[in-house]
Every structure is written in structure tokens, then in C-alpha cells.
Amino acid sequence: MPNTPARDRDDLPALLGGSPIRPQGPPDWPGSDPAVTAAVQSALADGSWGKYHGPHTSKLTDVVAQTHGGCHVMLCSSGTVAMELALRGLRVGPGDEVILAAYDFRGNFQNVLTVGATPVLIDIHPTSGNLDPSHLAAAISKRTKAIIVSHLHGGVVSMPDVVRIARQQTPPIPVIEDAAQMPGATIAGKTAGTWGDVGILSFGGSKLLSAGRGGAVITSLADVAQRIKLYTQRGNDAYPLSELQAVALLPQCERLAEFNRRRAASANRLRELLANVSGLRPFENAVANSQPGYYKFGLQYDPVAFGGLSRDLFAEAMRADGIALDAGFRSLHLTHASSRFRPIGTLTHATDADARVLTLHHPILLEGPEALRQFVDAVERIRRNATILQSNRKSKI
Numbered sequence: 001m002p003n004t005p006a007r008d009r010d011d012l013p014a015l016l017g018g019s020p021i022r023p024q025g026p027p028d029w030p031g032s033d034p035a036v037t038a039a040v041q042s043a044l045a046d047g048s049w050g051k052y053h054g055p056h057t058s059k060l061t062d063v064v065a066q067t068h069g070g071c072h073v074m075l076c077s078s079g080t081v082a083m084e085l086a087l088r089g090l091r092v093g094p095g096d097e098v099i100l101a102a103y104d105f106r107g108n109f110q111n112v113l114t115v116g117a118t119p120v121l122i123d124i125h126p127t128s129g130n131l132d133p134s135h136l137a138a139a140i141s142k143r144t145k146a147i148i149v150s151h152l153h154g155g156v157v158s159m160p161d162v163v164r165i166a167r168q169q170t171p172p173i174p175v176i177e178d179a180a181q182m183p184g185a186t187i188a189g190k191t192a193g194t195w196g197d198v199g200i201l202s203f204g205g206s207k208l209l210s211a212g213r214g215g216a217v218i219t220s221l222a223d224v225a226q227r228i229k230l231y232t233q234r235g236n237d238a239y240p241l242s243e244l245q246a247v248a249l250l251p252q253c254e255r256l257a258e259f260n261r262r263r264a265a266s267a268n269r270l271r272e273l274l275a276n277v278s279g280l281r282p283f284e285n286a287v288a289n290s291q292p293g294y295y296k297f298g299l300q301y302d303p304v305a306f307g308g309l310s311r312d313l314f315a316e317a318m319r320a321d322g323i324a325l326d327a328g329f330r331s332l333h334l335t336h337a338s339s340r341f342r343p344i345g346t347l348t349h350a351t352d353a354d355a356r357v358l359t360l361h362h363p364i365l366l367e368g369p370e371a372l373r374q375f376v377d378a379v380e381r382i383r384r385n386a387t388i389l390q391s392n393r394k395s396k397i
């Protein structure tokens, strides 16, 4: 498609002075929610909000346990801390190695360093955008103490493959499954977070279940749960989730499955629409009997299809049009000193992801078909104006 400068003002992206396609901007998250308001008000009225311990954290622990196969649940202050606790619970420490994808949440890499171990980085799959289990064998050494697997941006990792490879080793290698981005998702018929020996969840401010901050560790292993309790209980809980956070989360847990279904239906519709849009390729899922969650809807961006417009300028233009589209994670091997990790192979796809991934924040997926149409309209309007967007940016430098 040619990138001819547009003459009609209505055909200009908002970044060039046109009217935003979504003048109202992205939907709020968390939005106003009568069920959360009522729950918090009742905790204010009965005084439970101000207690160290009370009914809400106990109930949340039970709810998370029930939805994750009756396992041990330790609520904590963030998903980032949950990962540190998972590593400590598995006794990962100095001299050990932990395998993870080179394209992953930065905190996971940092946590491996925090406990004194060395991250071993493997490549991602080119179409799923997530850890590729076929690289695990080459990464495993005598020092491997754990494998961290994150399900990112609506893509899922084949957990049956990961667990099979991990359990084939002598001794078996524990797997930590990071389900921070997809609570309630299903992977090969099981709930995300329950495939691993330890799973983690996040209740951070932008997440599908949100208390502003918060997280949880889930495990079926009593010794791991006990070690985490000993580490966190120091006369007081060192990494607590409060009663007030728990009371706000409980109504969200009740409708998580329904919201996940609605988000998945929108994600599928968006995939259909994007089949006719060049230069934006959604993360693909090849794991049978799976229903990913959509904290972010991940896309691979091809600048060639947009006349050379950079990924970051494209995302900026989409945001100006009222759509919450951002660059993905920085890849870990490109942002840390090489002395800090051991790379496996060339990490080509993770290098590519660093430059190409875009993520669409989830609230738009609850809005309905019109919002998805607006997404595509904004993309095409930016494409029509790619040349002028670039030259404007150059003249400002």
C-alpha cells in the first residue's frame, strides 16, 4: 500500500493533528465496578479492612486454591516477589542455574540474580513469541536448578513438553510457571500455573485481577510451601497482601471466567480482522485444548509493511488515536551485561521480538466489535500517513 501523504484532515492520524479515532482514549482499568465498591464498603463498615488478619485474605487463599486444584497458596505483595519466593522455596541459590526465555519479564531475570543464581537464556518460538521448549535440552546442565516458563501476551507455552523434558532429568528439574499475565487460562486442559511445581500470579494495577499491587505463589509441594512460609513469616508477614486488597479481589475472581471468555472472543475476532491487515501478526497458539488469557494481546510488527515506519513511532501514533498499544519487553540478553547470564545459541527470535513486539492492553477486549474496528481503522490511517509521520519526526530531531 503506498504511503502517500494525506490531504484530507480527517484522514490524518491524531499524532498529525487529525481527530482521534477514539477521542475517549483507552478504557479505564480497573474500571468502576459496583461489586468491588460494595465489597470494599462492607469491609470499611465492619472494620475488617484495618486488621492484620481477617476473613478476606483467608477467603481469597481458598478461592485461588480451589481454582488451582486445591494446592497450597501463599498470598504476597506482588508477582515479582512471588517469583523470588518460588525460587527460594525451591532452594535456588548461589552456583545454580535457572533457564528462562530471553524474551521475558525483566523481574524474572532479576530474581534469579537476587537469589545468587545465573540466568540461562533460551530462544523463543518465532510464531508463539513464547519460550520454545525445543531449546531446553541444550540449556540443561548439572547446575540447572529450575526452569521458569512465562505465558506472555496471549501466547502459551506447551507445558506438557516442558514438564516432560524437566521430569526426564536426573534429578527432575523443578518448573516455575509464571501465570501473572493469564489467571484462569487453560493450557492443554489444565489451569495455567498448575503445570509447574510452583506457579505464580500477579494482582498488579494493570492486571486481569487487580488490587493495585499483589501476587500469589501456588504449589502442590508441601515442603516448598513450608519453606516460603518460614522465609516470609518473621514475627510478621514480610511480603503481605492486605485484607483491603483481598476484599477488592474477591468479586473479580467471581467473574474472571466470564471476562476471560469475553476477552478470548474479542481476541479471536481481532485475529480474523488482522488476517487482512499486513504488517501485524498476532502471537499464535499451537497448544491443543488451550484457552490463553489476554492481559496483553501480542503482535509482531513489520516496519516494511508500513513504509519503514518504526515500531515505536507506530505505537505512539496508535496511542495518540486513543489505543493502548505499547512496545513489548526489552529482550534480556540485549539489556544485561553478558557476564550476568549464559546464552544458548544465537537468540535470533528474542532479538527480533525486542525490535518488533507490540502489546495491546486488555481492557479494549471487553468493549465489543466496534472497538476492534477502531483498532484496524487507526492502523490503516497510520499506514496511509506513514511517510509524513516519519518526515515530521525527522524534522523535529
Ligand SMILES: Cc1ncc(COP(=O)(O)O)c(C=O)c1O
Pocket (backbone or CB within 6 Å): 077, 078, 079, 080, 081, 105, 107, 150, 151, 152, 178, 180, 181, 202, 203, 204, 213, 214, 215
Ligand atoms: C510475566 C510477568 N511476570 C511477573 C510480573 C510481575 O508482576 P507484578 O507487577 O505484580 O510484580 C509481570 C508484570 O507485568 C509479568 O508480566
